[in-house]
Amino acid sequence: LKLEQDLSHAIGAGQLKLLYQPLINAADQSLVGFEALIRWHHPTRGVVPPTEFIPLAEETGLIMNLGDWVIEEACRAASQWPENISVAVNLSARQLVLPALPATVNAALSRYRVQANRLELEVTESVFLEDTAGSLDVLKRLRALGVGIALDDFGTGYSSLGYLNKAVFHKLKIDGSFVREAAGNRETVAIIQSIVQLAKSFRMTVTAEGVETADDFTRMRDLGCHQIQGYLFGRPMEFERASELVHGTQ
Ligand code: G
Numbered sequence: 001l002k003l004e005q006d007l008s009h010a011i012g013a014g015q016l017k018l019l020y021q022p023l024i025n026a027a028d029q030s031l032v033g034f035e036a037l038i039r040w041h042h043p044t045r046g047v048v049p050p051t052e053f054i055p056l057a058e059e060t061g062l063i064m065n066l067g068d069w070v071i072e073e074a075c076r077a078a079s080q081w082p083e084n085i086s087v088a089v090n091l092s093a094r095q096l097v098l099p100a101l102p103a104t105v106n107a108a109l110s111r112y113r114v115q116a117n118r119l120e121l122e123v124t125e126s127v128f129l130e131d132t133a134g135s136l137d138v139l140k141r142l143r144a145l146g147v148g149i150a151l152d153d154f155g156t157g158y159s160s161l162g163y164l165n166k167a168v169f170h171k172l173k174i175d176g177s178f179v180r181e182a183a184g185n186r187e188t189v190a191i192i193q194s195i196v197q198l199a200k201s202f203r204m205t206v207t208a209e210g211v212e213t214a215d216d217f218t219r220m221r222d223l224g225c226h227q228i229q230g231y232l233f234g235r236p237m238e239f240e241r242a243s244e245l246v247h248g249t250q
């Protein structure tokens with residue numbers, strides 16, 4: 001309960017921060033964008049990871065304000081970077097129940113003069129567990145704005161493939177657990193092959209997450225992944241360091 005109170009003050013108190021993890025083009029290893037990942041700098045507990053406070057924010061409804069702040073902050077970051085650099089943000093399923101979300105996203109894009117196609121929204125399969133029709137409608141309206149919609153953590157969820165056929169996702173992100181398991185496991189490689197094939201038949205971009213080694217990189221590239229994300233190319237980093245990467249100064 002204390003943590004919940006603290007969280008409700010965290011946004012106004014400037015305790016939330018976005019880190020940015022690089023997203024790399026598999027073909028030439030160039031930087032294509034970043035995924036924004038939130039951190040809470042709690043005054044006494046130190047850094048609280050999102051796995052601890054996002055569920056709390058979802059339960060209490062604070063995720064709505066928090067999510068709006070994330071979108072705003074990500075657009076602000078994008079406005080500081082060149083037009084070929086995209087920024088992805090994670091959305092909770094609960095945020096998609098809000099019919100106002102597309103208007104919020106559109107307002108943030110306009111305010112910072114960021115092209116819609118530079119913003120990507122990442123959702124997991126869990127969005128289809130609650131209020132499927134409403135969430136799908138919100139996703140379609142977001143897509144109509146021109147923002148990208150990525151299906152995150154793919155392969156770890158509920159394995160209902162029907163929603164891939166809804167034409168709302170532009171990208172599929174293969175969960176890092178598969179990527180790392182593929183190193184010593186032919187069955188996992190076969191699963192990845194079929195995920196890539198599936199994604200391509202829907203004309204989706206495929207990103208491999210959790211790429212930690214050079215072997216992971218070449219394997220995922222050769223299996224047909226378009227984009228790569230993981231510690232090999234960079235951990236989630238401060239805005240200033242991300243900007244240095246963008247400008248090639250490090
Ligand atoms: O860096 P990592 O520990 O950052 O992230 C842990 C989990 O928290 C991931 O599942 C990620 O999607 C989620 N997460 C990170 N930032 C955000 C955010 O801004 N909003 C939501 N809803 N989830 C986030």
Ligand code: G
Binds near residue numbers: 229
């Ligand atoms: O949004 P998503 O659930 O995909 O969140 C990605 C999570 O994976 C974040 O917690 C992020 O910090 C973490 N992550 C990113 N790259 C790597 C990696 O190469 N290895 C591992 N183990 N975790 C990673």
Ligand code: MN
Binds near residue numbers: 090
């Ligand atoms: Mn993500």
Ligand code: NA
Binds near residue numbers: 175
């Ligand atoms: Na993921």
